[in-house]
Amino acid sequence: MHSDPTQYALTAPPTLAAVLAQLAQNPGLHTPIAGGTELMVALAAGRLTQKSILSINHLSELRFIHTTPEAIQIGANTTFTDIRRDPTIAVDLPLLIQSASWTGSIANQNRATLGGNICNASPAADTPPALLAYNATVKLISIEGTREIPYTGFHLGYKRTALRPTELLHSVTLPRIYATHQHFIRKVGTRNAQAISKTAIAAVALVEDQQITTIRIGAASLADRPVRCYATEAALQNASLAPAHIDRTLRAARAALASESHPIDDIRSTARYRAAVAANLLEQFLRSLVT
Amino acid sequence: MSVIQLKVNGTTQTLTVPPMKRLLDVLREDLHLTGTKEGCGEGECGACAILFDNGSGPELVNSCLIPALQADNATLTTIEGLAPLLPASYSLLPALHPIQQCFLEQGGAQCGICTPGMVLATHHLLTQHPNPTPAQIKEGLSGNLCRCTGYMRIFESVKQAATASPSSITSH
Numbered sequence: 001m002h003s004d005p006t007q008y009a010l011t012a013p014p015t016l017a018a019v020l021a022q023l024a025q026n027p028g029l030h031t032p033i034a035g036g037t038e039l040m041v042a043l044a045a046g047r048l049t050q051k052s053i054l055s056i057n058h059l060s061e062l063r064f065i066h067t068t069p070e071a072i073q074i075g076a077n078t079t080f081t082d083i084r085r086d087p088t089i090a091v092d093l094p095l096l097i098q099s100a101s102w103t104g105s106i107a108n109q110n111r112a113t114l115g116g117n118i119c120n121a122s123p124a125a126d127t128p129p130a131l132l133a134y135n136a137t138v139k140l141i142s143i144e145g146t147r148e149i150p151y152t153g154f155h156l157g158y159k160r161t162a163l164r165p166t167e168l169l170h171s172v173t174l175p176r177i178y179a180t181h182q183h184f185i186r187k188v189g190t191r192n193a194q195a196i197s198k199t200a201i202a203a204v205a206l207v208e209d210q211q212i213t214t215i216r217i218g219a220a221s222l223a224d225r226p227v228r229c230y231a232t233e234a235a236l237q238n239a240s241l242a243p244a245h246i247d248r249t250l251r252a253a254r255a256a257l258a259s260e261s262h263p264i265d266d267i268r269s270t271a272r273y274r275a276a277v278a279a280n281l282l283e284q285f286l287r288s289l290v291t
Numbered sequence: 292m293s294v295i296q297l298k299v300n301g302t303t304q305t306l307t308v309p310p311m312k313r314l315l316d317v318l319r320e321d322l323h324l325t326g327t328k329e330g331c332g333e334g335e336c337g338a339c340a341i342l343f344d345n346g347s348g349p350e351l352v353n354s355c356l357i358p359a360l361q362a363d364n365a366t367l368t369t370i371e372g373l374a375p376l377l378p379a380s381y382s383l384l385p386a387l388h389p390i391q392q393c394f395l396e397q398g399g400a401q402c403g404i405c406t407p408g409m410v411l412a413t414h415h416l417l418t419q420h421p422n423p424t425p426a427q428i429k430e431g432l433s434g435n436l437c438r439c440t441g442y443m444r445i446f447e448s449v450k451q452a453a454t455a456s457p458s459s460i461t462s463h
Contacts, residue, residue, distance in 0.1 A: 002332070010293075010310035010360050033358070037334055040356040043311065044332040053311065057361050058345075081350070105434020106415070107340050110350040111357070193433035194335055 003043045012055035016141075019056055020168065024143040027165035030054045034077055035111035037104065038120045062115070062170065065089065071176055076115025076169040081106070083114065092176045095130035095185045095202050102126065102187055105194050115169045121159045121225065122196075124268070128155070128226030129202035130185060132218030134174045141170040148173075155225035181206055181214070184285040188277050190268075197221055198269035201281040207289050210242040217285075221269070222261040222278055232256040232282065241290045250286060254279045295363040299324070300372025310360035315339045317359050318369060326370035326407045327354055330436065337435030340408035342368040342415065351415035353434075370407035373414065390414055390452045399448030401439035408435045413449050423453055 010033070013019045022030060031050035033039050034057050042048040056062065056077065063077035067088045074083070080100040083089055090097050103109060103117070103126040117127050118138070128151075136151040140163060151172070154162050163169065185202040189195030199221045206214035215236045217229040235256035239249040263274035293310040296303060299322060306321050318324045318341070330338030334353040342349040343357070345365040374388040387395065390413050400406040409432060416423055416431030423431060428449050437445060 005311040005313070005316075005358075006309045008309075008311040010358055012360055012363075036356050036358060036361065037353075040313065040358065041333045044313075044355065053358075055358070055361055104334065105337065105353075106431065107337060107351045107353045107412070107434045108334055108356075110343075110352050193430070 129218035
């Protein structure tokens with residue numbers, strides 16, 4: 001059951017540059033470990049197949065929250081507790097605070113990092129739906145420099161990301177444009193804490209005269225990766241929430257969501273439950289826009 | 292093998308350990324501090340919780356999820372380190388930390404396996420929220436599972452500890 005720890009190499013190159021040099025020297029050989037709240041679970045369960053681990057947890061170059069008038073840039077080593085404590089994120093990006101607050105427990109939040117959550121890339125991960133709804137960009141870094149891509153282009157498949165073997169996630173940047181938007185996030189799990197989601201939806205919207213003018217929806221566990229619900233967004237663009245029209249809007253939204261949801265049966269839930277609950281969360285969100 | 296140096300309950304320890312050995316096992320096997328327990332081995336039960344400071348102040352963490360190498364240069368407090376021994380006292384009994392005393396008086400422990408983690412989570416909670424609401428108590432302890440008590444007496448223990456003098460709680 002438990003893996004033998006002596007079968008693993010773990011080193012901690014002292015600087016970011018040193019880590020990037022190691023990754024460049026032997027692409028694909030090393031696996032980075034930050035807070036360890038995922039990899040150490042794999043170790044204990046006997047399924048940590050990577051044998052050469054590089055600790056990046058000490059890299060203060062990656063643990064920061066930089067705020068400008070336009071954007072908030074969050075370093076990959078920022079912990080969930082750091083996020084929960086940041087007053088600017090609390091005002092500008094409440095969905096990120098909420099998703100951080102229901103990830104694991106306080107003991108996990110003190111160690112788990114935003115970078116680890118994204119790069120481990122579980123389709124059930126807690127922060128991706130909020131990051132998708134908020135239209136984040138991610139910065140990737142290697143010995144050759146940095147590149148930025150929209151976060152919507154980061155998740156390529158089941159636990160597969162756009163990270164090259166020589167790259168680390170450097171930071172996530174979010175725009176500060178949501179002051180007048182309505183924000184919604186709900187996670188459904190077996191209990192109120194320490195639960196991995198069966199499904200979750202995060203959304204932002206602008207509503208004028210009972211009509212949806214802007215909408216973005218991110219979802220967990222409706223596909224093999226965290227997803228934006230593009231078809232649902234298209235069905236809701238300019239849709240009316242007025243009493244005479246809302247039922248039609250809800251029907252169209254549910255149909256669109258069903259068309260782009262591909263949930264599976266697994267140890268946590270069934271495809272049928274996930275599809276039904278995600279549609280109910282969507283309805284809850286839409287109804288909240290007019291109350 | 293890696294050589295690590297860490298401060299545990301006020302004492303500096305230099306250890307040679309496999310770098311991926313779990314900090315929980317380092318505490319129990321290398322340092323013979325068996326107060327920290329293994330409940331689940333996957334960071335969900337909190338029985339392995341300790342206070343861990345590697346530069347940003349002491350934080351509640353699950354020691355089963357920390358590789359030994361990442362504890363290099365860290366300062367740790369385990370349950371054994373919470374209660375100072377009575378200095379130069381005629382009593383042969385170790386003093387109880389006020390939180391431990393409250394757990395004793397309120398019946399917050401049955402089998403005791405969750406208790407070290409619960410006490411340390413309580414300490415961490417009261418450092419953040421000296422006067423916690425019931426909701427804050429529940430959230431503060433939400434990472435610590437108990438199979439015996441049904442939690443009510445644990446919450447009473449925390450409530451009582453919160454009404455004790457704040458400086459006596461968190462000065463240790």
